[in-house]
Structures are given as C-alpha cells and as structure tokens.
Amino acid sequence: MISARFPRSFDALDQIFEFTRRFYDAEGVPDEDRLVLDFCLEEIFTNCVKYNRGNPQEIELELDRSDDRVQARLTDFDVEPYDVTRAPQVDISLPLDQREPGGLGLQLIRRLVDELTYDYTNRQSRITVTKNVG
Amino acid sequence: MFEIRLGDKGEVVCEGRLDASQAAKAQVFLDALAAPDVVDMAKLEYISSAGLGVLLRTQKRLLQTGGGLRLVNASRHIRDIFRYSGFDRIFQIDDGT
Numbered sequence: 170m171i172s173a174r175f176p177r178s179f180d181a182l183d184q185i186f187e188f189t190r191r192f193y194d195a196e197g198v199p200d201e202d203r204l205v206l207d208f209c210l211e212e213i214f215t216n217c218v219k220y221n222r223g224n225p226q227e228i229e230l231e232l233d234r235s236d237d238r239v240q241a242r243l244t245d246f247d248v249e250p251y252d253v254t255r256a257p258q259v260d261i262s263l264p265l266d267q268r269e270p271g272g273l274g275l276q277l278i279r280r281l282v283d284e285l286t287y288d289y290t291n292r293q294s295r296i297t298v299t300k301n302v303g
Numbered sequence: 304m305f306e307i308r309l310g311d312k313g314e315v316v317c318e319g320r321l322d323a324s325q326a327a328k329a330q331v332f333l334d335a336l337a338a339p340d341v342v343d344m345a346k347l348e349y350i351s352s353a354g355l356g357v358l359l360r361t362q363k364r365l366l367q368t369g370g371g372l373r374l375v376n377a378s379r380h381i382r383d384i385f386r387y388s389g390f391d392r393i394f395q396i397d398d399g400t
Binding site (some may be wrong): 179180182183186201204205207208212213215259262263264266268269270271273274276277280281287 | 393400
C-alpha cells in the first residue's frame with residue numbers, strides 16, 4: 170500500500186495522476202483500468218475541493234492492490250458528512266435543453282467500479298473505490 | 304497535458320487529458336468559436352465530468368442556433384463514458400468517416 174497527501178486544489182491533479190501512474194506501472198495495472206481509477210479519483214477529489222474550499226487540510230490518497238483488485242481511498246479531514254453512495258441520480262434521458270452540467274461524476278463512478286463505500290468517523294470522510302483489474 | 308486547437312479542416316482537435324484543471328481552457332476555446340462542428344477526439348486519452356460539462360455547455364449554446372457538435376474518433380473508454388452519461392442521446396457520436 171502506498172499513500173500521499175495532496176493540496177486542496179484542482180492544480181494538484183497532475184501530481185495525483187503522476188502518483189497513480191507510478192503505482193499502476195509498479196503493479197502492472199492495464200490501461201483501461203487506469204483510466205477508470207483516475208476518473209473516480211478525480212471526481213471524488215474535485216468534490217472534496219469544491220465542497221470544502223476553506224479547509225486548510227490536505228487530502229490523503231491511498232492505493233493498494235490485492236490479487237486482482239485495486240483499492241483506492243481518499244480521506245478528507247475535518248469535514249461535514251456527505252454520503253457519496255446516496256448522491257441523487259441525474260436523469261440522463263432528459264433532452265438537451267433540460268440537461269445541466271454537474272452531478273454526473275458520482276453516478277458514473279457507481280457505473281464504472283465494482284464497489285464504492287463511504288465511512289465517516291471523527292470528522293474524517295473516507296471514500297473507497299474497488300476495481301477488479303485485468 | 305491537454306491541447307485544444309483547430310485542425311486543417313476547421314475541426315476542433317483535442318489531445319491528452321481533459322480533466323478539471325484543463326476544463327476552463329477548453330471552455331474558453333470553444334466559447335470563442337461561433338459555430339464549432341466536428342470535435343476530433345482521436346488523441347484524447349481521458350475525459351472527466353468537468354470535460355463533459357464543457358461539451359454539454361457548448362452543445363446547449365449551439366442548440367440556440369440549430370447547430371451542434373459531432374464527436375468523432377473517441378476511444379472505447381470515452382465512448383463508454385458518453386453512453387453512461389446519456390451523451391449518445393444529445394450528441395452525434397461517430398467514428399469520423
């Protein structure tokens with residue numbers, strides 16, 4: 170398992186993707202699974218940035234591989250609870266004039282990964298995605 | 304790395320990774336075009352919901368003038384993202400032929 174903390178900024182995405190790339194290379198994670206995992210991490214991380222802007226704490230990312238499963242966990246410190254597994258669904262059948270940007274990220278995560286879990290303890294939010302790989 | 308530019312035939316060419324840190328750059332570029340049409344995604348490796356938002360906002364703008372984006376040469380992964388987002392209902396998506 171490896172972990173690192175990243176500043177609460179969209180500009181940290183480059184650092185995060187460099188961190189995940191090194192992990193994927195070391196663990197031989199297939200390209201298609203890398204894109205899915207990066208997508209999930211970006212969606213969760215940017216939600217942490219958007220909804221807790223004034224929080225000075227960095228956000229922790231942990232990556233682990235066990236057999237054919239990769240687990241990625243983001244921990245946000247000193248935050249209010251928000252259960253991402255219960256986020257409202259976007260109606261993707263709406264016509265263009267009724268569609269609005271936003272809200273798709275968590276919905277897509279649920280579609281793309283094998284497991285999404287949320288845990289909130291001591292003002293720490295832990296969101297974990299698990300993906301079966303290659 | 305993300306680049307967006309006009310190609311030889313006037314198409315919008317996207318390359319690299321369109322993530323939340325690059326979405327504003329893409330939006331500014333598309334907003335400056337009166338009637339963008341084809342978006343070539345052959346070299347677009349990755350798109351997140353921030354990138355989807357850029358495309359959606361542009362499509363809604365073009366709806367007012369009867370235009371619309373045609374998204375071509377997207378990878379299988381990106382086409383999956385489009386399908387799961389319902390974008391296959393509101394964009395023309397094809398292989399570029």
